[in-house]
Amino acid sequence: MAQYPVDRLIVIPEDIDLARSPLRSTLEADTFVLGAFNPGMTRLSNGNLLLMVRIAEALSAPIEGDMIRAIRWEAGRYVLDAWPLDAVDTSDPRQFMLKGQHWTVNGLTSLSWLLPVELSPDGLEVVAWHYDRAIAPAADNQCYGIEDARISRIGGRYWMTTCSVSPERHATTLYTSRDAFDWHCEGLVLDHQNKDMLLFEGLIAGRYWALTRPLGYLYFAYPPGSPWRAGPSINLATSPDGLHWKPHDRPGIRPHADTEATARIGGGAPPILTDEGWLSLWHGVEPNDGVGIYRTYWSILDRDDPSQVVRTDHRPLLEPAPLLTQPLAHQIYLHDIVFTTGIADAGDHYIIASGEADLACRITHIPHGRFGAF
Numbered sequence: 001m002a003q004y005p006v007d008r009l010i011v012i013p014e015d016i017d018l019a020r021s022p023l024r025s026t027l028e029a030d031t032f033v034l035g036a037f038n039p040g041m042t043r044l045s046n047g048n049l050l051l052m053v054r055i056a057e058a059l060s061a062p063i064e065g066d067m068i069r070a071i072r073w074e075a076g077r078y079v080l081d082a083w084p085l086d087a088v089d090t091s092d093p094r095q096f097m098l099k100g101q102h103w104t105v106n107g108l109t110s111l112s113w114l115l116p117v118e119l120s121p122d123g124l125e126v127v128a129w130h131y132d133r134a135i136a137p138a139a140d141n142q143c144y145g146i147e148d149a150r151i152s153r154i155g156g157r158y159w160m161t162t163c164s165v166s167p168e169r170h171a172t173t174l175y176t177s178r179d180a181f182d183w184h185c186e187g188l189v190l191d192h193q194n195k196d197m198l199l200f201e202g203l204i205a206g207r208y209w210a211l212t213r214p215l216g217y218l219y220f221a222y223p224p225g226s227p228w229r230a231g232p233s234i235n236l237a238t239s240p241d242g243l244h245w246k247p248h249d250r251p252g253i254r255p256h257a258d259t260e261a262t263a264r265i266g267g268g269a270p271p272i273l274t275d276e277g278w279l280s281l282w283h284g285v286e287p288n289d290g291v292g293i294y295r296t297y298w299s300i301l302d303r304d305d306p307s308q309v310v311r312t313d314h315r316p317l318l319e320p321a322p323l324l325t326q327p328l329a330h331q332i333y334l335h336d337i338v339f340t341t342g343i344a345d346a347g348d349h350y351i352i353a354s355g356e357a358d359l360a361c362r363i364t365h366i367p368h369g370r371f372g373a374f
Contacts, residue, residue: 006365009324009356010126011036011053011117013331017129022113022136023057026077030060034094034110034333037355039117040149041269041342042158042180048127049119049344050180051353052135052149052160053361058110068096071111072144073137083107092291093333094358112145113137114162116181123344123351123363133181141166141188142173150341151180152199152270154208159242161197161210164188170215172197174243189245196234196267199242200278200306208239209306211252211267211280229255232264234282236307250307253282253299259314263287268296268340269352277303277310279371281317281340281352293336295319296354298371311372318354318364325357334358 013033018024023031039051059080062069067082068090088096088107098105116130137143144165151160160175160183172190175183190197193215200209212235219230233255236248255265264285271278278301285292296318302308320336334357342353349367356362 006124006363007321007324008124008363009360010119010123010363011039011051011361012328013359015126015129016055016115017131018057020131020134021055021057022134023071023078023111027071027080029071029080031057031071032060034058035355035359036115037358037360038148038339038341039353039355039361040114040151040160041123041344041351041353042151042153043344044118044180047121049121049123049351050151051117051119051342051361052151053115053117054112054147054149054355055115056110056112056145056358062109068107070096070107070109070144073111074143078111081107094291108144108165110145111137112147112165114146114149117361119363122346122365123353130181133183135162135175135183138185139164141168141171143167146173148196148341150196150198150267150270152201154199154201154203154242159199161189161199163195169193170195172212176242186243189243190237197237198267198270198280200271200273202273204304204306208242209248210237210239210245211235211271211282212237212245212247213266227257229257229263231255232266234265234267234280248307252301252307253280253309253312255284256312256314259284259297259312264292265297268354269343271301271306272343272345273303274300274371276300276372278306279343281343283339284316288336291334291337293320294339296338296340296352300371313371317366317370318352321356321362324362325359328357328359331359332357338362 034056114135118128147163169192174186196213234253236252268281295316299312300310339355
């Protein structure tokens with residue numbers, strides 16, 4: 001067994017064969033891998049691990065003359081749209097913002113699809129690249145891509161939530177599978193701008209539970225002296241069948257005044273059941289001059305009532321690791337990001353999958369003892 005600490009990159013952009021990309025079916029423009037990151041993860045029936053890696057595929061030459069171009073799926077094919085350069089703000093390398101709008105309107109510099117990558121049981125070797133099982137846009141509500149898979153195994157089935165991006169909405173799409181390779185799209189399950197939906201790996205009193213994170217620009221203040229900070233929080237929802245969801249009346253994980261750098265928080269890995277309760281990994285963001293510094297934190301939620309936080313750690317579990325991405329310095333366009341998206345129990349330790357710097361997939365082994373009694 002590997003000795004702690006185990007912390008390495010397992011998938012990087014150079015590993016991806018774009019000749020096998022689903023975009024090659026109709027898109028003739030040259031592209032490159034902007035990032036291979038934010039992998040959903042689950043344990044397969046053969047004992048191996050499966051990563052569902054987000055491949056952000058971008059145009060090699062997005063600017064042509066005085067226009068900036070973007071990729072969009074439309075009716076089974078990929079097309080290019082173009083906007084005048086002087087009509088957009090291109091300060092963020094991941095997207096551009098249309099000027100002169102009454103609200104924030106963005107375009108993307110890449111289109112994301114999902115690549116299944118099979119790993120060894122310890123997560124430290126790639127066993128197979130399953131390009132033939134890639135998941136790409138197939139509906140208007142996914143026309144700008146499919147992002148950030150999270151996979152839970154419940155009742156002998158695999159459940160995968162993804163973020164679907166389109167002008168219609170920024171929403172959660174659900175897929176189900178018996179083997180984690182042959183996926184069936186169940187359609188939209190959460191509507192506009194509700195991200196990071198994570199299904200608990202197990203039922204509670206016969207119901208499905210999930211963490212959600214609605215976005216917004218308006219939040220109301222907690223009273224002076226409150227232990228909580230106003231802002232985005234991780235909410236809860238329940239369902240009788242995994243398809244139809246109702247927001248839970250009580251909040252889930254909220255930004256705590258004692259936890260540094262949580263101006264914005266959101267779900268990370270699907271909660272898994274331990275002897276103490278549901279172990280939930282989530283991200284907290286410290287503002288900076290860019291997109292913020294992303295760190296991974298953890299909380300234990302009550303096994304019968306997940307709205308009750310049994311225990312949490314105000315120290316980060318994972319920090320961004322610039323030494324890991326140093327060999328990829330020529331490709332880095334964002335810094336200070338670790339975005340955890342998967343967890344698997346490996347006996348005396350957990351295998352944690354994360355996206356690093358919106359560029360690569362990171363695997364970390366963390367002993368059970370790091371989380372306390374269990």
